[in-house]
Amino acid sequence: MDHAAEAQRTDLMTITRHALNEQGRHPESRGDFTILLSHIVLGCKFVASAVNKAGLAKLIGLAGETNVQGGQGEEQKKLDVLSNEVFVKALVSSGRTCVLVSEENEAAIFVDAPLRGKYCVCFDPLDGSSNIDCGVSIGTIFGIYMIKDKDNATLEDVLQPGTHMIAAGYCMYGSSCTLVLSTGNGVNGFTLDPSLGEFILTHPNIKIPNKGKIYSVNEGNARNWDAPTAKYVERCKFPQDGSSPKSLRYIGSMVADVHRTLLYGGIFLYPADKKSPNGKLRVLYEVFPMSFLMEQAGGQSFTGKHRALEIVPSEIHQRSPIFLGSYDDVEEIKSLYAAESSTA
Ligand code: AFP
Secondary structure, eight states: OOHHHHHHHHTOOBHHHHHHHHHHTOTTOOSHHHHHHHHHHHHHHHHHHHHHHHHHHTOOSEEEEEOTTGGGTOEEEHHHHHHHHHHHHHHHHTTOEEEEEETTOSSOEEOOGGGEEEEEEEEEEEEOGGGGGGTOOEEEEEEEEEOSOGGGOOGGGTSSOGGGOSEEEEEEESSSEEEEEESSSOOEEEEEETTTTEEEEEETTOOOOSSOSEEEOOGGGGGGBOHHHHHHHHHHHSOSSSOOOOEEOOOSOHHHHHHHHHHHOOEEEEOOBSSOTTOSSBIIIIIHHHHHHHHHTTOEEEOSSSBGGGOOOSSTTOBOOEEEEOHHHHHHHHHHHHHHHHHO
C-alpha cells in the first residue's frame, strides 16, 4: 500500500468517531451515550466472532432450554444463550443502563444501583435463530430509551411508545458484519473491518427508495390473512397499473429482510392472521427499532391500524402486526386497510 492510500486508511470514520461527532451536536452531553454505544459495539463484535466460530466450536445446537416465547413452540439455541449473556454483561458493565428488556428473559432486568445509568435498552440478542444451523444471516436488534428517574425505575420506563426512543439499530451477522444505527438524525451503516476490529462507516445517510420492486412475507400463512393483506400481495404479483410484478424475497430473519428492504426498497410484512391475531414480531425489540430506522431513512411503518411507533405497549414481550418499507409501498397497504375500515 502506498503512503497516500495508507494515510487515507487512517482517516476512517469509525463508529466511535461518528458517535463523538454526534455528541458534539449536543453541547450538554457528557458522553454517556458514546460509552453505552461502545459497549453495544463490543457485544456485537463478540457475537460476530461467536457466530463465525459456531460451526467449528460446536456451539450450534439445542441447549435443552425453552425461551420465554416457548409456549409458542420456539426453542432456545446455545448461541442465543451466549449472545444474551454477552449483551446483558456488556450493557450492565457500561454503567449507563438502568432497565434492560431482552427477548431471552421473561422479566425486565433492573440494574443494581451502583451501576445504574440513565438509559433503558430493549434488545433481541440473536434474532432469526432458526437460521443459525444453515448459516443464514442473523442479527441483534436494539432500541434505546432515556430513564425518567434512575432512582425510581419502573417497567413504565420501557412500556413507552416507539416515538420516545432516542436511538435504535441492528447488527447483521452475514457475509459481512454490518451495524446500522440511528440516533434520530438519519441512518448510517458501519461494516466491521476484521483486520482493524473496527466498525467503519460504509453506508452514510441511508435513504430507502420511495418505491421498491420487492415484497417480503411468509406466504405460507396466506390462507389465514385478512382481506387487505391478501389483496395487497395479490397486487404485488398482478399489478393493476401496468407496472411489472414485484419480486418475492423472504429470508425469515428480520434483520436480513429489513436490511435488504432498507437498501433496495420494497416492503416487509408480518401481518396479523387468523392464527396469530397480533402477528408474530415483538414490539419492543423488533417492531419499534426497525420502524424507527425505516422512518429515519424516509420510509414508513404501519400496524394495519396506525403508525407503528405510536403503539403504547402494555407488556414487555407484546407482539404486533407490521408493514414497513418504502414510503409509497406502505402508503398502498394503508389505503387498503382504510378502504376496509370505511366499509366495515
Ligand atoms: P426465529 O428467531 O425463531 O428464527 O424467528 C425469527 C423472527 O422472529 C424474525 O426474525 C423473522 O422475521 C420472523 O421471525 C420469521 O417468522 P416465520 O418463520 O414465521 O416466517
